[in-house]
Amino acid sequence: MEEIVLKLEKIFFSYKNLPVLKDISFEIKRGEFFGIAGPNGSGKTTLLKIMNGILKPEKGRVYYEKTVIHKLTRKEIAKRISYVPQEHELPFAFTVEETVLMGRYPHLGILGIEGQRDHEIAKKAMEKCKVLHLRERVVTEISGGEKQRVAIARALAQEAEVMLLDEPTAHLDLSSAIEIMNLLKNLQEKEKKTVVIASHDLNLLSNFSNRIMLIAEGRIISIDVPSRILSEDVLKRVYGDILTVVKVGNTYFVVPKILEVHRKNTV
Amino acid sequence: MKNRKPFTLSRLIKVLSLFFLLLLISFFLSITTGSIKIGLKSAVISILKPNESEVSKIIFYIRLPRFLMGAIAGWSLCLSGAVFQGILRNPLADSYVLGVASASALGAVIDRLISLKITFMGFPLFSFLFASCAIAFVYYMGMVNGTLNTGRMILAGVILGTFFSACITFILTLLPKKELQGIFFWLLGDLSSADIQDVIKVSPWVVIASVPILIISHRLNLLSAGEEEASALGVNPKSTLTAFFLLSSFLTASIVSRCGVIGFVGLIIPHLIRIVFGPDVRLLLPVSGIAGASFLVLSDIIAKTILSPSEIPIGVITAFFGAPFFLYLLKWKRK
Numbered sequence: 001m002e003e004i005v006l007k008l009e010k011i012f013f014s015y016k017n018l019p020v021l022k023d024i025s026f027e028i029k030r031g032e033f034f035g036i037a038g039p040n041g042s043g044k045t046t047l048l049k050i051m052n053g054i055l056k057p058e059k060g061r062v063y064y065e066k067t068v069i070h071k072l073t074r075k076e077i078a079k080r081i082s083y084v085p086q087e088h089e090l091p092f093a094f095t096v097e098e099t100v101l102m103g104r105y106p107h108l109g110i111l112g113i114e115g116q117r118d119h120e121i122a123k124k125a126m127e128k129c130k131v132l133h134l135r136e137r138v139v140t141e142i143s144g145g146e147k148q149r150v151a152i153a154r155a156l157a158q159e160a161e162v163m164l165l166d167e168p169t170a171h172l173d174l175s176s177a178i179e180i181m182n183l184l185k186n187l188q189e190k191e192k193k194t195v196v197i198a199s200h201d202l203n204l205l206s207n208f209s210n211r212i213m214l215i216a217e218g219r220i221i222s223i224d225v226p227s228r229i230l231s232e233d234v235l236k237r238v239y240g241d242i243l244t245v246v247k248v249g250n251t252y253f254v255v256p257k258i259l260e261v262h263r264k265n266t267v
Numbered sequence: 268m269k270n271r272k273p274f275t276l277s278r279l280i281k282v283l284s285l286f287f288l289l290l291l292i293s294f295f296l297s298i299t300t301g302s303i304k305i306g307l308k309s310a311v312i313s314i315l316k317p318n319e320s321e322v323s324k325i326i327f328y329i330r331l332p333r334f335l336m337g338a339i340a341g342w343s344l345c346l347s348g349a350v351f352q353g354i355l356r357n358p359l360a361d362s363y364v365l366g367v368a369s370a371s372a373l374g375a376v377i378d379r380l381i382s383l384k385i386t387f388m389g390f391p392l393f394s395f396l397f398a399s400c401a402i403a404f405v406y407y408m409g410m411v412n413g414t415l416n417t418g419r420m421i422l423a424g425v426i427l428g429t430f431f432s433a434c435i436t437f438i439l440t441l442l443p444k445k446e447l448q449g450i451f452f453w454l455l456g457d458l459s460s461a462d463i464q465d466v467i468k469v470s471p472w473v474v475i476a477s478v479p480i481l482i483i484s485h486r487l488n489l490l491s492a493g494e495e496e497a498s499a500l501g502v503n504p505k506s507t508l509t510a511f512f513l514l515s516s517f518l519t520a521s522i523v524s525r526c527g528v529i530g531f532v533g534l535i536i537p538h539l540i541r542i543v544f545g546p547d548v549r550l551l552l553p554v555s556g557i558a559g560a561s562f563l564v565l566s567d568i569i570a571k572t573i574l575s576p577s578e579i580p581i582g583v584i585t586a587f588f589g590a591p592f593f594l595y596l597l598k599w600k601r602k
Binding site: 102 | 276357358483489496498499541545546547
């Protein structure tokens with residue numbers, strides 16, 4: 001069952017006169033774990049915002065299944081695609097539960113009041129993301145990893161099929177980062193979510209993704225399975241000749257070449 | 268606050284009834300105090316059975332309109348203050364700080380000066396025009412590369428407010444002396460001249476602006492997470508922001524053109540309510556409104572009794588409470 005859930009067609013975008021995305025076309029399959037990799041400033045965040053219609057591309061189209069995304073209302077999009085931005089600071093002291101309940105907004109009636117079912121869905125989302133014990137805590141007073149899990153729980157409460165996440169592990173220590181990635185992998189496998197993650201951490205992405213798209217300076221360099229993205233030839237085109245790939249067990253890792261040189265010198 | 272449960276209708280009703288009780292108390296205080304003391308018992312009797320007595324006249328022609336005007340003004344200022352705080356994501360915002368109140372006042376003064384009296388069924392169009400231009404300008408000043416810098420916006424609002432006050436002072440110097448005292452008193456915030464006609468003229472506009480604000484209030488919760496997150500959660504940020512800006516300028520204009528500039532109420536009350544009951548606007552807005560109504564009525568009681576028989580403009584009383592509170596927030600309570 002290889003159905004296409006999101007499709008981008010010849011997308012161009014620039015901020016003021018600075019081109020950010022140039023001729024981007026790709027498809028995301030239903031239920032896959034899709035990584036968007038690239039150096040800082042390569043256009044990952046912009047691309048995610050275009051994928052859920054927050055930004056409108058200058059040229060090109062985004063399709064959700066067969067519908068052009070800009071023909072949908074914000075509420076209709078929110079029922080299909082959730083988005084976890086890189087930074088999310090709430091200025092007011094909402095509790096974890098109140099924050100997660102905000103994910104129910106697209107499903108609420110005109111008065112915006114949650115019913116029994118909304119509370120249950122939010123509770124389940126908190127359970128899955130292991131933040132239920134924090135439900136009465138204030139979001140401004142929890143750790144970075146916990147905040148990220150709350151944001152994911154809110155996205156989960158949206159009951160959208162596609163989840164877009166921008167650098168979900170950027171400010172986290174290694175163990176929190178792996179916990180977040182495991183959580184997302186779990187959501188993909190058990191909840192049948194389509195997970196799209198933008199990150200500059202190639203090693204983390206390659207361990208979890210079905211496919212990775214490598215972009216640089218707003219262009220697609222390659223879209224492929226992780227083992228083929230992690231090759232010196234591909235990486236050279238983005239980062240220059242400074243990286244090499246090592247294999248540990250069945251997994252590939254990117255490491256700096258300087259280390260190799262350094263190791264030879266010290267041995 | 269610890270152990271806070273999320274918003275439910277029953278919680279809203281519980282909290283609201285608490286504040287309605289406070290409003291009821293301030294109602295009785297308001298109709299019994301003043302230059303002529305009226306006992307609680309005779310006040311209740313003349314309300315239940317209006318008659319031709321002196322007491323009844325004082326209550327129905329002077330104190331009741333004054334109470335109603337104060338309550339309506341308090342409701343409106345706190346509602347618009349809480350909305351401004353939500354859309355600007357900053358607890359230091361209100362119509363006074365953002366210059367919107369001064370803009371409305373300038374609009375009203377100009378309207379009076381050139382005797383245009385451009386009103387639509389009692390609605391001060393000129394005042395509203397100035398208020399909405401002011402908020403649009405202040406918002407524009409606060410935008411830096413597509414993101415809103417609320418610090419800049421508040422600074423721009425304070426400066427704009429000062430500028431408008433200077434404009435008003437300039438206009439006042441052109442006026443003949445006998446008109447001056449009246450306008451001067453009105454400008455500083457004044458409920459003493461409120462009559463039942465004012466109440467009848469203002470209240471429909473307050474209802475027209477308040478009902479949509481309360482209905483779409485939940486969007487303000489989402490908007491306080493930022494425009495992009497709000498739109499990812501299903502809110503159209505541009506149209507929602509515009510609606511909130513217009514509705515709260517509308518509220519401000521309809522109050523300021525009647526009661527003058529009553530500062531800081533819209534800042535203090537929503538802030539205190541937020542600390543105690545949490546930031547969910549579905550509770551915060553109506554509760555702040557009722558609490559603000561009570562607060563303004565109580566402030567008005569102070570205004571009319573503290574130097575009795577002469578009166579102090581209510582704006583002076585609220586500024587005495589509000590300015591230190593604002594400074595306290597600015598220095599010690601910012602996160």
